[in-house]
Amino acid sequence: MVVQSLSGIILSRFEDLIKDHMIVTLFLTMLIGAGGNAGNQATVSLIQKMAKGKLSAKREWEIMVKEGTLGLLLGALLSTVAFLRVIVTGGDFASSVAIGLTSFLIVLISVVVGAALPIIFVRVGVDAAHAGPCIQVVMDIVGVSLTCVICSAVFRVL
Numbered sequence: 001m002v003v004q005s006l007s008g009i010i011l012s013r014f015e016d017l018i019k020d021h022m023i024v025t026l027f028l029t030m031l032i033g034a035g036g037n038a039g040n041q042a043t044v045s046l047i048q049k050m051a052k053g054k055l056s057a058k059r060e061w062e063i064m065v066k067e068g069t070l071g072l073l074l075g076a077l078l079s080t081v082a083f084l085r086v087i088v089t090g091g092d093f094a095s096s097v098a099i100g101l102t103s104f105l106i107v108l109i110s111v112v113v114g115a116a117l118p119i120i121f122v123r124v125g126v127d128a129a130h131a132g133p134c135i136q137v138v139m140d141i142v143g144v145s146l147t148c149v150i151c152s153a154v155f156r157v158l
Contacts, residue, residue, distance in 0.1 A: 003137055007144040014148040017155070023095045024151050027086065031099070031147050034078055035106040035139040039114030042067050043131045046118040050128055060119055064112070071111030079104035094158035098151040106146055110139045 011018065018025055046063070049055040055063065083100030091099070117131035117138075 003141070006141050010141070010144045010148060014152065017148060017152050021095065021098075021151065021155055023086070023091055023099070024147065027082070027099045028144070028147060030082070030085075031102055031106055032140055032143040034082075034103060035110040035143040036136045038071070038074060038078075038107045039110030039135040039139045040132055042071075042111045042114030043118055043135050046115050047128050047131065050118060050122065055119075064115055064119075067115035068108075068112050071108040074111060075104040075107035078107050094155055097158060098154035101154060102147050102150045105150065106139070106143045109142060109146070110135070113138060113142075 045067075046055065049063070079100040082103035083096045086096040086099045087093075114131075114135045117135055118128035121128045121131050121134075
């Protein structure tokens with residue numbers, strides 16, 4: 001809970017963004033949830049491969065490239081859905097771009113980090129099963145940070 005309270009600290013630093021663009025808060029849980037879910041799926045996939053003996057040090061890069069590709073594809077799909085969802089619910093173009101771009105980056109990063117965590121944990125002697133809860137907390141913080149930074153940048157430009 002202490003680590004997750006960082007999300008509140010981050011949000012307080014972007015008080016003006018939230019005040020001026022309430023739409024960010026309306027989609028924040030969708031963005032954070034997408035990151036946590038995508039990252040957790042990648043984590044579970046890697047842990048299953050480890051449990052079945054299908055993950056060797058030699059195959060780690062191959063699997064990371066595959067997961068990165070899946071992250072790109074999933075990010076593209078979900079960002080398109082997020083963009084359209086903002087438009088359909090009455091959001092403007094800038095808000096749609098901000099939410100769509102944020103969705104893409106959160107999903108991409110969460111899949112890559114979610115795949116990497118079990119590998120990293122094993123290398124440092126930590127049970128890979130701890131990567132599941134860890135990815136959720138990491139992506140909560142990263143997701144809130146990305147949302148605030150990307151939305152601020154997009155609203156400044158558009």
